[in-house]
Amino acid sequence: MKKEQGKKVNWGDMGIILTLIAMIIFFSVVTKSFLSAKNFANIARQISITGICSVGMTMVILTGGIDLSIGSVIGFTSAVAALMMSNGQPIILASVVSLALGVIIGVINATCINYLQIPAMIATLGTQISLRGAVYLVTGGMPVYGLPESFKVLGQGSVGIIPISMIIMVIVFIIGYIILNKMVFGRKIYGIGGNAETARLSGVNVKKEIYKIYMLVGFFGSLAGLILMSRVNSGQPSAGDGYEMDIITAVVLGGVSVSGGEGKITKVIIGVIFMGVLANGMMMMNINEYWQRVVKGLVLLAAVAVDIRTKNKAS
Amino acid sequence: MEKKPILELKEITKRYPGVVALDQVSISFYSGEVHAIVGENGAGKSTLIKIMTGAISPTEGKMFFEGKEVIDNSPQKAIEMGITAVYQELNLLKYLTVAENIYYNRFPKKGPFIDYQKMKKDAGEVLEHLGVVIDPAELVKNLTVGYQQLVEIAKSLSRTVKVIIMDEPSAPLTNNELKYLFDIVKKLKDEGLAVLYISHRMEEIFQICDKVSVFRDGHYISTKAVVDTTKDELIKEMVNREISDTYPQVEKELGEVSLEVKGVTTSLLKNISFSVRRGERLGIAGLVGAGRTETARAIFGADRMEKGEIYLNGKLLHITSPADAIKEGIAYLPEDRKQLGLFLNMSVKDNLLFSYYPELAQSGLINNKNATEVCDQQVVTLKVKTPTREQLISHLSGGNQQKVIVAKWMLMDCDVIIFDEPTRGIDVGAKQEIYQLINMLAKEGKTIIVISSELQELMGISDRILVMAEGRITGEVDRDTMTQKKILELASVER
Numbered sequence: 001m002k003k004e005q006g007k008k009v010n011w012g013d014m015g016i017i018l019t020l021i022a023m024i025i026f027f028s029v030v031t032k033s034f035l036s037a038k039n040f041a042n043i044a045r046q047i048s049i050t051g052i053c054s055v056g057m058t059m060v061i062l063t064g065g066i067d068l069s070i071g072s073v074i075g076f077t078s079a080v081a082a083l084m085m086s087n088g089q090p091i092i093l094a095s096v097v098s099l100a101l102g103v104i105i106g107v108i109n110a111t112c113i114n115y116l117q118i119p120a121m122i123a124t125l126g127t128q129i130s131l132r133g134a135v136y137l138v139t140g141g142m143p144v145y146g147l148p149e150s151f152k153v154l155g156q157g158s159v160g161i162i163p164i165s166m167i168i169m170v171i172v173f174i175i176g177y178i179i180l181n182k183m184v185f186g187r188k189i190y191g192i193g194g195n196a197e198t199a200r201l202s203g204v205n206v207k208k209e210i211y212k213i214y215m216l217v218g219f220f221g222s223l224a225g226l227i228l229m230s231r232v233n234s235g236q237p238s239a240g241d242g243y244e245m246d247i248i249t250a251v252v253l254g255g256v257s258v259s260g261g262e263g264k265i266t267k268v269i270i271g272v273i274f275m276g277v278l279a280n281g282m283m284m285m286n287i288n289e290y291w292q293r294v295v296k297g298l299v300l301l302a303a304v305a306v307d308i309r310t311k312n313k314a315s
Numbered sequence: 316m317e318k319k320p321i322l323e324l325k326e327i328t329k330r331y332p333g334v335v336a337l338d339q340v341s342i343s344f345y346s347g348e349v350h351a352i353v354g355e356n357g358a359g360k361s362t363l364i365k366i367m368t369g370a371i372s373p374t375e376g377k378m379f380f381e382g383k384e385v386i387d388n389s390p391q392k393a394i395e396m397g398i399t400a401v402y403q404e405l406n407l408l409k410y411l412t413v414a415e416n417i418y419y420n421r422f423p424k425k426g427p428f429i430d431y432q433k434m435k436k437d438a439g440e441v442l443e444h445l446g447v448v449i450d451p452a453e454l455v456k457n458l459t460v461g462y463q464q465l466v467e468i469a470k471s472l473s474r475t476v477k478v479i480i481m482d483e484p485s486a487p488l489t490n491n492e493l494k495y496l497f498d499i500v501k502k503l504k505d506e507g508l509a510v511l512y513i514s515h516r517m518e519e520i521f522q523i524c525d526k527v528s529v530f531r532d533g534h535y536i537s538t539k540a541v542v543d544t545t546k547d548e549l550i551k552e553m554v555n556r557e558i559s560d561t562y563p564q565v566e567k568e569l570g571e572v573s574l575e576v577k578g579v580t581t582s583l584l585k586n587i588s589f590s591v592r593r594g595e596r597l598g599i600a601g602l603v604g605a606g607r608t609e610t611a612r613a614i615f616g617a618d619r620m621e622k623g624e625i626y627l628n629g630k631l632l633h634i635t636s637p638a639d640a641i642k643e644g645i646a647y648l649p650e651d652r653k654q655l656g657l658f659l660n661m662s663v664k665d666n667l668l669f670s671y672y673p674e675l676a677q678s679g680l681i682n683n684k685n686a687t688e689v690c691d692q693q694v695v696t697l698k699v700k701t702p703t704r705e706q707l708i709s710h711l712s713g714g715n716q717q718k719v720i721v722a723k724w725m726l727m728d729c730d731v732i733i734f735d736e737p738t739r740g741i742d743v744g745a746k747q748e749i750y751q752l753i754n755m756l757a758k759e760g761k762t763i764i765v766i767s768s769e770l771q772e773l774m775g776i777s778d779r780i781l782v783m784a785e786g787r788i789t790g791e792v793d794r795d796t797m798t799q800k801k802i803l804e805l806a807s808v809e810r
Binding site: 178182183184185187190191193194195197198199200201202203204205261262 | 615617636637638641642647649654655656657658659660661665668669670672673676679680681683723727
């Protein structure tokens with residue numbers, strides 16, 4: 001027995017890859033500095049943060065949910081870790097506390113969704129706003145400096161020419177791949193997104209799985225927060241602000257259906273690279289930041305439009 | 316027959332990549348006749364409807380309407396000519412009123428505004444004409460599915476119609492509503508419409524149709540006057556094989572009482588108590604809304620119980636979710652396959668193994684080789700027709716989808732298996748296979764509960780039948796004493 005589909009070239013699949021290649025050629029021609037090992041390492045560092053978060057976001061969107069709070073999770077958990085480190089607490093302790101906070105925020109999100117029955121988009125919008133406020137409260141609105149020197153390794157170090165943060169991202173992607181493709185948990189995620197009531201009647205404790213998924217996103221968010229903090233060598237109160245949109249765009253570009261149940265983590269990697277190259281290239285071309293936003297928004301719209309078109313064609 | 320057909324199809328062929336959905340079909344329909352079309356799923360009935368209503372165009376062949384060839388048929392054109400279809404899936408806007416639905420997109424206007432007075436009056440007239448008592452100002456969501464179906468018919472008749480195609484119009488209807496439907500069909504016929512009646516229910520065809528055409532595997536087989544044929548003959552033509560025993564029976568022994576339900580009460584159920592033995596097939600009969608599905612859902616932990624106890628093999632169970640019920644050995648195959656039974660976005664394999672995956676996994680990692688083996692084995696055992704195990708379940712016929720669901724629950728090896736409308740919308744051949752599977756499970760000593768709205772079927776496959784009405788059990792009949800009349804009387808008990 002062989003897969004029936006896959007023989008035909010799927011425009012939705014190939015389109016993004018071809019566009020990415022065209023974009024890389026374009027930026028290589030119009031800018032001098034784009035095509036270099038150093039810049040590629042730089043892109044890798046930049047995308048490791050959105051990349052790590054996109055694995056969790058993929059799972060959430062696959063269940064038919066969304067997590068808008070992830071940017072604020074990055075900001076809040078890294079601010080707390082930065083404050084602890086600058087006050088002389090051990091790196092390990094600060095990191096563990098930060099990761100635990102990420103998981104706790106996931107628990108709060110999932111509780112709002114499961115028991116208060118607030119739609120995921122609104123529930124996580126609420127935590128996004130509150131957490132951003134909390135970041136400004138704990139930092140007093142000022143950057144936190146004085147991080148230990150050895151902490152730099154996480155975001156700035158590399159093994160050979162490969163940045164450590166990128167290695168972490170690759171590991172997270174592998175974990176995501178195993179969960180979604182090889183584990184029972186993954187089947188449950190696709191099942192909940194495909195038809196939550198069928199999943200429940202098939203014996204899945206849907207609420208429990210929703211908890212697990214949002215806790216995982218929170219964990220990945222705080223991990224990304226630690227890397228970002230190490231890269232900029234400080235705890236910034238605005239850290240992660242607006243990242244959720246970049247992450248969601250990358251996931252949707254990677255072909256994950258916004259209505260849940262469909263999508264592959266392997267393609268999300270392409271979406272993440274796409275967003276990274278686009279942002280970096282525009283920076284290299286000295287396009288101003290406002291225009292960059294305009295472009296990113298249009299990319300999100302285009303990605304969703306393509307998703308819906310391919311869906312309509314299929315049915 | 317001297318009469319000229321109002322609608323005539325000549326050598327219509329429709330090819331899809333790899334499939335011939337209709338092969339050289341020629342058929343005529345006449346005004347003032349109710350013409351039934353029967354065939355198993357996949358026989359080409361839906362394709363035929365779609366071609367007549369202009370939703371798809373045929374690969375080859377011609378269509379004539381009132382003697383003139385129809386070129387470039389389209390939904391718009393079909394409606395203008397007076398061909399309309401009432402589909403199984405309702406296309407109503409639930410939060411609008413009946414009148415708004417009937418005149419949607421053709422609202423009568425007074426200047427730039429909708430003339431609500433006129434619309435309500437006109438809708439009232441259409442409904443009255445049909446003999447349906449529905450307030451045009453009622454919101455559609457407040458109507459039962461049966462009445463919604465009648466609104467759908469009213470909607471299609473609010474324009475000039477010469478040919479009306481009804482696709483399984485009786486499927487969601489209760490017996491009372493069915494009478495309405497039959498009256499409407501007769502009325503339409505008397506008014507000179509050609510009515511195309513598509514149904515799986517043989518009894519209806521003999522009750523209200525004049526002619527019946529059989530389709531099989533995309534081929535047109537025959538057209539006969541209803542008076543010249545029999546149910547058995549039709550079924551034989553549909554499946555191209557003799558179905559000797561419509562309701563097969565097996566030799567089996569009844570064991571000890573296994574499931575005991577005591578005083579189950581929910582917002583819709585009042586004090587439901589009964590018990591079932593191992594190897595027994597208990598049927599539950601009742602009209603729509605009698606509480607049959609609710610009883611099953613309460614036992615399965617899908618709905619919250621207010622009061623009541625459930626014992627399995629003498630042990631009191633504490634069930635608060637379907638997951639608990641499955642762990643205790645209770646399975647439930649829901650009535651609404653698409654909404655509650657399947658993951659339409661998933662493959663045959665993932666649907667079949669969904670609940671069983673934990674058994675195939677070690678510390679959460681699925682052993683794919685075992686999974687594939689188990690899946691293939693079930694596909695073979697239950698004779699599921701699918702090109703590959705990776706095929707999307709939504710591409711399978713209703714009967715094969717149902718077999719996948721049965722296969723899924725057989726893997727869970729539950730003691731009690733509750734089938735809710737197990738044969739709804741599936742073809743005659745697949746129904747037989749489902750009956751045989753139910754028998755096989757009973758023979759193995761499983762406890763079987765079957766809910767079905769088709770009384771003959773329920774009587775054919777149950778050892779004993781509980782009858783429910785308005786959330787209560789109103790009576791019980793066993794195999795030797797069950798008659799349709801008795802069950803219907805119990806089902807319509809008023810309290």
